[in-house]
Amino acid sequence: MVTLHEGSTPLVPAPRLSERAGAEVWLKLEGANPTGSFKDRGMTCAVSAALREGAQAVVCASTGNTAASAAAYAARAGLRGAVIVPEGKIATGKLAQALMHGARVVALRGNFDQALALVRELVDRHPIALVNSINDFRLEGQKTAAFEVLDELDEVDAVCLPVGNAGNVTAYWKGFVEADAAPRMLGFQAEGAAPLVRGEPVAEPETVASAIRIGNPARWEEAMAAIVGSGGAIEAVSDAEIVDAYRLLAAGEGVFCEPASAAAVAGLLRYGPRGARRLVCVLTGHGLKDPQAALESAGAVMPCEASLGALEEAVLA
Ligand code: AN7
Numbered sequence: 001m002v003t004l005h006e007g008s009t010p011l012v013p014a015p016r017l018s019e020r021a022g023a024e025v026w027l028k029l030e031g032a033n034p035t036g037s038f039k040d041r042g043m044t045c046a047v048s049a050a051l052r053e054g055a056q057a058v059v060c061a062s063t064g065n066t067a068a069s070a071a072a073y074a075a076r077a078g079l080r081g082a083v084i085v086p087e088g089k090i091a092t093g094k095l096a097q098a099l100m101h102g103a104r105v106v107a108l109r110g111n112f113d114q115a116l117a118l119v120r121e122l123v124d125r126h127p128i129a130l131v132n133s134i135n136d137f138r139l140e141g142q143k144t145a146a147f148e149v150l151d152e153l154d155e156v157d158a159v160c161l162p163v164g165n166a167g168n169v170t171a172y173w174k175g176f177v178e179a180d181a182a183p184r185m186l187g188f189q190a191e192g193a194a195p196l197v198r199g200e201p202v203a204e205p206e207t208v209a210s211a212i213r214i215g216n217p218a219r220w221e222e223a224m225a226a227i228v229g230s231g232g233a234i235e236a237v238s239d240a241e242i243v244d245a246y247r248l249l250a251a252g253e254g255v256f257c258e259p260a261s262a263a264a265v266a267g268l269l270r271y272g273p274r275g276a277r278r279l280v281c282v283l284t285g286h287g288l289k290d291p292q293a294a295l296e297s298a299g300a301v302m303p304c305e306a307s308l309g310a311l312e313e314a315v316l317a
Pocket residue numbers: 037061062063064065066067133162163164165166167168169211212258260261284285
């Protein structure tokens with residue numbers, strides 16, 4: 001088993017957010033996984049299976065987090081890894097991770113959807129394991145987050161998730177169904193990358209939340225089955241709403257997630273709890289993944305001369 005002891009992430013109450021939302025809100029901190037995102041839950045399974053099946057390498061298309069995770073688990077397994085990312089469109093931390101873990105990082109002159117279509121063709125021709133969430137092992141691993149939520153809360157009315165390629169909402173629902181639970185699955189996409197909301201693929205998706213800049217989700221049918229089957233909903237949030245939620249989580253709750261993760265909270269704030277008394281928002285990735293986005297959204301640093309007077313001014317004024 002190729003593992004970095006992923007999972008068992010914190011589930012923390014969010015008192016300020018609860019007050020704003022008018023419901024009891026809990027945050028599942030998936031950024032606490034070994035590479036800083038929920039992808040590790042599935043990657044341990046997918047890479048273990050690839051090793052067992054004798055694959056020589058693993059490959060994925062990625063908006064960044066899958067790349068970081070695949071690179072880490074490939075290194076752990078002693079397998080070669082190649083990650084195909086949209087050129088210039090992945091967060092700095094994720095790029096640093098993939099490179100440091102020794103993966104071949106390929107910057108494709110195209111978007112995520114084009115990258116995924118190409119790697120699907122690639123693995124048809126070569127003995128390479130595809131570790132995107134179209135790989136069923138990924139969902140088997142990711143569903144464990146639903147089990148953890150149920151271990152800690154005996155009742156959950158709804159779960160809010162950001163939706164990109166739509167693997168995670170599919171995996172949570174699978175986990176809940178297997179555990180005989182049925183919270184509403186509330187999925188949120190960025191307005192500029194909301195194919196499931198529009199009901200058709202988006203050719204040129206755009207959003208500040210680079211992780212979910214996806215126009216044609218691979219798990220489209222399964223995600224819609226999860227959302228409809230749970231009595232949930234799929235809605236869009238604007239980049240401005242995402243950034244507001246991102247800042248509220250960091251400054252108001254002490255929880256730093258990446259912009260894509262904040263889409264779940266932005267959705268809760270915009271559309272309300274829909275009758276749910278207790279909800280879980282899944283914060284899929286750590287804020288340190290995307291320092292650029294943080295610096296563009298946060299306040300400025302305070303310059304200061306090296307004197308007590310200037311320091312008093314800087315700290316107290
Ligand atoms: C932080 O890394 O698709 O709906 O290639 O990184 O299961 O795709 C990332 C997706 C949410 C959406 N939050 O999950 C990739 C990739 C974060 C993410 C999603 C992603 P899915």
